[in-house]
Amino acid sequence: MVDIARDPRWGRIAEGFGEDPYLTSQFAVAFVKGFQGKDLSESATIVACLKHYVAYDAAEGGRDYNTSEVSERTLRKIYLLPFEAGVKAGAGILMCAFNEISGIPATGNRFTLIDILRGEWDFDGFVVADFDAIVQLIPHGYAADEAQAAIVSTNAGVDRKWSVKLI
Secondary structure, three states: OOOOOOOOOOOOHHHOOOOOHHHHHHHHHHHHHHHHOOOOOOOOOOOOEEEEEOOHHHOHHHOOOOOEOOOHHHHHHHHOHHHHHHHHOOOOEEEEOOOEEOOEEHHHOHHHHHHHHHHHOOOOOEEEEOOOOOHHHOOOOOOOOHHHHHHHHHHHOOOEOOOOOOO
């Protein structure tokens, strides 16, 4: 987990490395290199998964699963930095979050998943969705049902579903 924890009310603050984007970026690189080693075909390695992409930790009022109102400048200067560092270190998987990022759910956010992750950073790994984050597109108003949620998330850049049974 490479989320930046800036609000002590956030319930998952103890899972991360704190509020410093530089320090968290260094931990992200170290964990990716430590898990993946130099050759993923070696028996003592495992593919690193960076989570929760992105701004999950910026939830309003410190409330988990809440919306995150984040400017692009803050997104780039604070919240994206550890993910970018982990991607550049070779992480093979990113897990997108539940939250909305300035009104757009993370699992339906083409800007963060395709424009930045795939376009700017050339990420060639795969993106999984956290728990039922794809189905959460329904209460967010981005999908009418599970089938449409699967289409929206796939079109936005989510490659795999995780712990979600979709039609």
